[in-house]
Amino acid sequence: HLMIDVTGEETGQINGLSVYQNGEYSFGRPSRITCQTYLGQEGVVNIEREAKMSGKIHDKGVLILSGYLGGKYAQEKPLSLSASIAFEQSYSGVDGDSASCAELLTIISSVTGLPLRQDLAITGSMNQRGKVQPIGGVNYKIEGFYQVCESRDLTGEQGVVIPEQNKENLMLKDKIVDSVESGEFNVYTITEIDEAIELFFDRPAEEVHEAVIEALDEMAENLKEMKPGAQKKEDEDIEEDKEEPRH
Amino acid sequence: HLMIDVTGEETGQINGLSVYQNGEYSFGRPSRITCQTYLGQEGVVNIEREAKMSGKIHDKGVLILSGYLGGKYAQEKPLSLSASIAFEQSYSGVDGDSASCAELLTIISSVTGLPLRQDLAITGSMNQRGKVQPIGGVNYKIEGFYQVCESRDLTGEQGVVIPEQNKENLMLKDKIVDSVESGEFNVYTITEIDEAIELFFDRPAEEVHEAVIEALDEMAENLKEMKPGAQKKEDEDIEEDKEEPRH
Amino acid sequence: HLMIDVTGEETGQINGLSVYQNGEYSFGRPSRITCQTYLGQEGVVNIEREAKMSGKIHDKGVLILSGYLGGKYAQEKPLSLSASIAFEQSYSGVDGDSASCAELLTIISSVTGLPLRQDLAITGSMNQRGKVQPIGGVNYKIEGFYQVCESRDLTGEQGVVIPEQNKENLMLKDKIVDSVESGEFNVYTITEIDEAIELFFDRPAEEVHEAVIEALDEMAENLKEMKPGAQKKEDEDIEEDKEEPRH
Amino acid sequence: HLMIDVTGEETGQINGLSVYQNGEYSFGRPSRITCQTYLGQEGVVNIEREAKMSGKIHDKGVLILSGYLGGKYAQEKPLSLSASIAFEQSYSGVDGDSASCAELLTIISSVTGLPLRQDLAITGSMNQRGKVQPIGGVNYKIEGFYQVCESRDLTGEQGVVIPEQNKENLMLKDKIVDSVESGEFNVYTITEIDEAIELFFDRPAEEVHEAVIEALDEMAENLKEMKPGAQKKEDEDIEEDKEEPRH
Amino acid sequence: HLMIDVTGEETGQINGLSVYQNGEYSFGRPSRITCQTYLGQEGVVNIEREAKMSGKIHDKGVLILSGYLGGKYAQEKPLSLSASIAFEQSYSGVDGDSASCAELLTIISSVTGLPLRQDLAITGSMNQRGKVQPIGGVNYKIEGFYQVCESRDLTGEQGVVIPEQNKENLMLKDKIVDSVESGEFNVYTITEIDEAIELFFDRPAEEVHEAVIEALDEMAENLKEMKPGAQKKEDEDIEEDKEEPRH
Amino acid sequence: HLMIDVTGEETGQINGLSVYQNGEYSFGRPSRITCQTYLGQEGVVNIEREAKMSGKIHDKGVLILSGYLGGKYAQEKPLSLSASIAFEQSYSGVDGDSASCAELLTIISSVTGLPLRQDLAITGSMNQRGKVQPIGGVNYKIEGFYQVCESRDLTGEQGVVIPEQNKENLMLKDKIVDSVESGEFNVYTITEIDEAIELFFDRPAEEVHEAVIEALDEMAENLKEMKPGAQKKEDEDIEEDKEEPRH
Ligand SMILES: [Ca+2]
Ligand SMILES: [Ca+2]
Ligand SMILES: [Ca+2]
Ligand SMILES: [Ca+2]
Ligand SMILES: [Ca+2]
Ligand SMILES: [Ca+2]
Ligand SMILES: [Ca+2]
Ligand SMILES: [Ca+2]
Ligand SMILES: [Ca+2]
Ligand SMILES: [Ca+2]
Ligand SMILES: [Ca+2]
Ligand SMILES: [Ca+2]
Numbered sequence A, B, C, D, E, F: 001h002l003m004i005d006v007t008g009e010e011t012g013q014i015n016g017l018s019v020y021q022n023g024e025y026s027f028g029r030p031s032r033i034t035c036q037t038y039l040g041q042e043g044v045v046n047i048e049r050e051a052k053m054s055g056k057i058h059d060k061g062v063l064i065l066s067g068y069l070g071g072k073y074a075q076e077k078p079l080s081l082s083a084s085i086a087f088e089q090s091y092s093g094v095d096g097d098s099a100s101c102a103e104l105l106t107i108i109s110s111v112t113g114l115p116l117r118q119d120l121a122i123t124g125s126m127n128q129r130g131k132v133q134p135i136g137g138v139n140y141k142i143e144g145f146y147q148v149c150e151s152r153d154l155t156g157e158q159g160v161v162i163p164e165q166n167k168e169n170l171m172l173k174d175k176i177v178d179s180v181e182s183g184e185f186n187v188y189t190i191t192e193i194d195e196a197i198e199l200f201f202d203r204p205a206e207e208v209h210e211a212v213i214e215a216l217d218e219m220a221e222n223l224k225e226m227k228p229g230a231q232k233k234e235d236e237d238i239e240e241d242k243e244e245p246r247h
Helices: A056-073 A100-112 A138-151 A164-169 A174-181 A193-201 A205-226 A234-242 B056-073 B100-112 B138-151 B164-169 B174-181 B193-201 B205-226 B234-242 C056-073 C100-112 C138-151 C164-169 C174-181 C193-201 C205-226 C234-242 D056-073 D100-112 D138-151 D164-169 D174-181 D193-201 D205-226 D234-242 E056-073 E100-112 E138-151 E164-169 E174-181 E193-201 E205-226 E234-242 F056-073 F100-112 F138-151 F164-169 F174-181 F193-201 F205-226 F234-242
Strands: A013-022 A025-039 A043-046 A081-087 A120-122 A159-163 A186-190 B013-022 B025-039 B043-046 B081-087 B120-122 B159-163 B186-190 C013-022 C025-039 C043-046 C081-087 C120-122 C159-163 C186-190 D013-022 D025-039 D043-046 D081-087 D120-122 D159-163 D186-190 E013-022 E025-039 E043-046 E081-087 E120-122 E159-163 E186-190 F013-022 F025-039 F043-046 F081-087 F120-122 F159-163 F186-190
Touching (some): A013 A138, A025 A205, A025 B056, A043 A056, A056 F043, A056 F081, A081 B056, A100 A120, A138 A164, A138 A174, A164 A186, A186 A193, A193 A205, B025 C056, B056 B100, B056 B205, B081 B100, B081 C056, B100 B205, B138 B159, B138 B174, B159 B164, B159 B193, B164 B186, B193 B205, C013 C138, C025 D056, C043 D056, C100 C120, C120 C193, C138 C164, C138 C174, C186 C193, C193 C205, D013 D100, D025 E056, D043 E056, D056 D100, D120 D193, D138 D159, D138 D174, D159 D164, D186 D193, E013 E138, E025 E138, E025 E205, E025 F056, E056 E100, E081 F056, E120 E193, E159 E164, E159 E193, E164 E186, E193 E205, F043 F056, F056 F100, F056 F205, F081 F100, F100 F120, F120 F193, F138 F159, F138 F164, F193 F205
Parallel strands (some): A043 A081, C043 C081, C120 C159, D043 D081, D120 D159, E043 E081, E120 E159
Antiparallel strands (some): A013 A025, B013 B025, E013 E025, E025 E081, F013 F025, F025 F081
């Protein structure tokens, strides 16, 4: 029952890439990572960690996302954000930091409402300043996503995003090499998270960051309004009464 | 002393479905899950976890509910809600995330005061974005609820709600298959939590979500009123003096 | 040195019932449970748990009380209450949830100042919505209280309150059966906490709940007054200067 | 180097009584318990517990003091008090609740500035509602204090305060019995903490409780003044400028 | 690389005295204890404890300092102080409470900016009310500081401060006895922390306490100013713009 | 994949020096330490510790940084700063305090936006008052950085910063000694953190501290503005609307 989309766009949902071991045999598989963000002050909530299903290196990777978000977006205002990140349908624990790029993208998507491409999968860790760092098991991971896509027919738009520094580890099966060469499947390499942002949101990174800032400003304002002593602008009130729940 | 209702409606109370093991022998049984919500800022309180009677996967399931609630209802205002969830008469611990759909429904019922159908039972996990995910032991669980209903006479309205993706696992006893075919018992399959909402509250999901938002707005306003510096509207005060405790 | 009252009324103090094991031999004994409530925001403080002398099931039982109190009394205002519950003269730890009805009654008594009958003892767990659930060891427990009362002479008003569903477990010694039949001793069965409230406070449950709400409103107002920016009504101040400590 | 006073009065300092075991041999000894109270909201800080040198039963005893203080003094205002309790010169951990009466007296002394008699020692646990409960080792404890007093010459005013219910355990050495009979040494028995208050502060309990309330009111007011938005009364300011640190 | 000063004055830095064991052989050595205080509400931060390098008795000693500070300086205002205490160059953990006098002196020095004499070292524990209590290993400790001073040439002003009650344990080497007799080295005994204050700050204890109160008042005022709704006095602002960081 | 810069300048990023053991063989290697600072009140967040990948001595080192920052910059206002420190690409845990000088420099760089020289690496622990303390493995560490620089060609500006007190431990390979003598490589020794500040920021320490204070003042003001009741100055608002996210 692998619940994975390989076409279209969705908000707050991305395809990560994991390696599994079955005795001597290793194989890769995409996994769905989701994020929900909302008004609050909890910062990035790592659901796997809260449920004690997360290894130390995964925890470190998520903590680094908080550092990135703070450094990038919280110079003028503290973050008024709770972002809840979960590995869907994962019951045996998560480790490693190779999902940190993926996790950041879901946060940005959920905050802004901008959808993420589902025909791409990503693996790669990032540091606090947005640099992408190499990860392990890159060939298994690419094959894992290739297989799922192929089983549902290749669209030509599908592909994986990997750290530039993993390029030298590439040893893909002939079939995949051929697909890449013929343009049926794509392998993108990146050195900065901004490149991943541009690929997944299909627009300039700068535009995305501005959307984040706008959304966070609105959230900060909403949080402030909730506190006693705060006065709402009358026109805001009217606009708000019309707002519906998200779907 | 199995305290389970299989007819009528109740607020903040639902029939979940559990599988028990007795040596080689497995069997299903409904269990009552209740929720009480109230003004506060604790979010979803998982009583089993607080009492250290909850497994990691159950904890993860409940944490995901917080993500869903935040993403769905806390874009404009932070949640001013404490929701206490308990497995009644459960003394040996709870694990698994197959009750997360059930738990969400009790929260919604308690917040809005809208009653839940007691002639249905539900099993199914949900993700942060409201998608329903398959679970284990579906046949035992259906049989467990069927037996309790049958022992108290089938009404024709009774049934279970299960994830769409578990449909392929169905291998029910002939007796139950016959009851379903003859309309004496029902098996509903769902892919989105909204379908469960419509079945249990017997009205459009949209109407239920609006009732939640209205109730949460009232709670947020009440919380704000409690803080110093806040002024009450005079007419509110009068209305409040007439309010009685819930029963 | 068993410090137990079996006549009269006291505030914030009740007779619970416990079963002890001495090798092969089991016996019941009443135990004094007390509650002190005061202005604060800690909610229900389970002293046994704070001192690490409480088992998981007892913890769950007390957590459920918080759910009940929130759902019943905190729809309009958050609870401004700290309620400290202790098993007096208990040095070896407490488990089980059979004292949860007793504990709730002490909270209500302490909040309102209404006294509890000391010629009754109670055993029974309750759920978040006020339903009473069956417990174990009912015969030993009844005998335990009967013996203490008998040793101090039966008044005819004394008795125990037990869950309705434990009625079928009753196998009392002839002597007690005779006492019950002759009206020397009483066994009351209940299905809702409200029935216990009526027995112990000797007035309609509704009247008691209103007294709780009134007391909690006064507490909420007092807490608000303590915060800066708050202004006291002049007449309140005068009344307060006359208030004495409780005895 | 036993730092114990057996004459005079001191604030926030009392003689407790402990039993020590040395192989087969048991003996009692007074121990100094001190309390410092100050503006804050930590409530009763059990230093032994904070340093992980306290057993569960001692912890329970101190937690019960919080219940007593809340119930007695925090009906109108939350406590604005931090009270730090320590067993001086105790390096090997503390257990049991037989010091809880002593501890309460030091809190009251420190809050009010009223001195405690140093020619008395006390042993006894109390419940949340001020009732005194029996303790163990009463004979060793009395002998321990008697010996220290005797070694520094008996004044005729010296003595110990014990729970009424321990009277039946008394089996004192002839020498002590003679001293008590001749009025050289005193054994006081109590059933309520108020009796201990009257013995140690040498004035009516009611007067002491009023002094506590007055001191707590002043503390609550001082805490409120510290918060922004608060305005000081001009005359208060002047008075405060003259206040010196305590000695 | 023992970084110890034995002449001059420094702020927030003192010479403590420790005993080390090397197989059968014991020896004393001075160790540098530092304190940094700043605006905040964390109270006394025991860095060794935060880093899990502190034993229980050391923790108790530091907790007692909080009691002392609260009782001495927080009757009118809560402490607006964070005080961070560290054993410099200590990598293997700290236990015992014989440094508590030293630690208090560094807090006072850092809060007031008043320098501490570096030609003195101190050992001694204190209780919550400022009484000095005896400690172990006094001879080794004195020898340890004597050796360091001697190796850098005795000034005649150098010496150690020890609890009065340790006087009876003194068994110093002839050389040190001679140095003390000839005025080349000094051993001061104290019973109250105020005596240590006078020795290390070289002024009346009362003057030092007043400087603490003044500094704490300034800190409380600064903390209050930081909160919204607070207005600064114009002249304060001007003065503050000229303030430089501390060196 | 060692991601290390050995030329140019970067903000919030520095070259630390670590020693690794491989069986009998030890060697040094530079490691990248980064910091992101942002508006908040968490103080210094040690990501390694949060992820349980940090030893006690490393924790102590980072805690000491908080003491330094408080003492240096938080006399007039509490710190409104969250500073997240991470060892990039470190997956097996960190211990020792020899990176504390490096960590402080990254905090200062991130707060002020002033870049750090990347052609230098630093090892050295600091105390709460800014004194630099000796560390272990100095020769391996110097060789480690020398090798990386040499492999990318020596610029003549490159070098390491070490504690003055480690000078006596220096036993460098002839090749490095020659490079130092010929001015191809540099070894700087320091006794105060201010000397490191001057080397890495290439300007007077005083100027850097003033930039920190200015930045912290701006942060404190921004945090205050976020709270309800706060009013923004109109011109500030305009300036802020033009501010872009950091890159
Ligand atoms: Ca690229
Ligand atoms: Ca808005
Ligand atoms: Ca369906
Ligand atoms: Ca209302
Ligand atoms: Ca009944
Ligand atoms: Ca009032
Ligand atoms: Ca008496
Ligand atoms: Ca005052
Ligand atoms: Ca002296
Ligand atoms: Ca100022
Ligand atoms: Ca130098
Ligand atoms: Ca600004």
